[in-house]
Structure formats: C-alpha cells, structure tokens
Amino acid sequence: MNYSTDSGSTVYVGNIDPRITKEQLYELFIQINPILRIKYPKDKVLQTYQGYAFIEFHSKEDAQYVIQIMNNTVKLYDRLIKVRQVTNSVGAANSSSNNSNGISLPIAKLFVKNLADSIDIEQLGKIFNKFGKTINKPEIFHLSTGKLKCAYVYFEDFEKADMAIKSLNNQLVANNRITVDYAFKENGKGNTKYGDEVDRLLNKEALKHGMLK
Known part of the structure; x- marks a missing residue:
C-alpha cells in the first residue's frame, strides 16, 4: 500500500x-x-x-x-x-x-555539541554521511553567548543514527571532544x-x- x-x-x-x-x-x-x-x-x-x-x-x-x-x-x-x-x-x-x-514522521535528529571553530557545514556533512544518508544539510548554531558551537544533523534512518552516536560520541574531531546524542523534541513534554x-x-x-x- x-x-x-x-x-x-x-x-x-x-x-x-x-x-x-x-x-x-x-x-x-x-x-x-x-x-x-x-x-x-x-x-x-x-x-x-x-x-x-x-x-x-x-x-x-x-x-x-x-x-x-x-x-x-x-x-x-x-x-x-x-x-x-x-x-x-x-x-x-x-x-x-x-x-x-x-x-x-520521524527522521532521526541528532544534537552535536562542542564543535571546533574550523568545522563548517560541508565538513560536518561528510563526517556524518559516512554512517548513512542524511536529510538536508546540518544546521550549525552557537550556545552560551556564542561560545559553544553546536549542530543538528538529520538522518533518514534511526539505525544509521545509532551507529553515528556510538562511533562519534565523546570522540576528538579537529582537536575538540564532541558529544553526539538524539536531540530533544520541540515542544516535547518532559524533555x-x-x-x-x-x-x-x-x-x-x-x-x-x-x-x-
């Protein structure tokens, strides 16, 4: 169907x-x-x-x-x-x-924290695309008055997102130790x-x- x-x-x-x-x-x-x-x-x-x-x-x-x-x-x-x-x-x-x-209808939305200043959208896409197909380009933004560089990455498949989290969380990328986890849902109850x-x-x-x- x-x-x-x-x-x-x-x-x-x-x-x-x-x-x-x-x-x-x-x-x-x-x-x-x-x-x-x-x-x-x-x-x-x-x-x-x-x-x-x-x-x-x-x-x-x-x-x-x-x-x-x-x-x-x-x-x-x-x-x-x-x-x-x-x-x-x-x-x-x-x-x-x-x-x-x-x-x-969910894609797998990841939150990436503590990116190096040198990492741009294209480089971030190449890093995560190694694990599977992503949807759209990553979104880079800053927290903590602009000092903490973060991003959202959107995977098509949760299994591939799981692999990315397992492989990249708490790893050094461009000399910064990043954290990778699923993002909080917008307007989600109970975080x-x-x-x-x-x-x-x-x-x-x-x-x-x-x-x-």
Missing part, C-alpha cells in the same frame, strides 16, 4: 490489542470519518498484528477530528488506544517547532528525545513506503 504524500491526513493508532482485526478497526473509525486506506502490519513469522496501525483519511481536517474524538477515549479489550497525527518529516526538519499534538519506540516504528514504515524520498 502506498501512502499519500500528504501525510497530515494520516493518523497513527497505537496500543491496539492483537486480537483486533483490520475489519474491526475499519468499522470503528469509519463511524467518525470516511477512510481512504489502512495499514495494519503483521509479524512476518507469527502472522499476528503488531499493535499499531496507520489510517489515512481524505483530509487533514478529517484526521484532526478523529484524533479529538478517539485519542485516549476508546478501549478495545481493556486497552486505551492512542491516536496521533503523522506529519511530514522533512518539513519538521526545517521547522523551528513541530505540532505538539502530533507525531513527526523527551527523538528515538523512542513510536519514532522508530514510524520511521520503518516511512522508509518502507518511500515517504522520506
């Missing part, structure tokens, strides 16, 4: 009991708004549902209404389902903030970082369906 490029009309539904069928999900959500398509993954070996789904509606407004009605209000087999918006990841990379009520279970599930689905191209 191919998703619409307008991912704002797609919602993520989580915490689904595996006994719930695709037909039951359809019957539940069609009561709120017309459905364009549903992606409800199964484990390839066990052939059991994996506890989450993506449901695409005909408009962003339809998706938003479903979120308002269904998120944290409906129990299926004693599980309270979570319904959140999926937003476009590339747009999120270029934006100063994300929708606090939604989930970015949450990129890279949680939901981020990774969404990322795998996005890569599978070519939504990050």
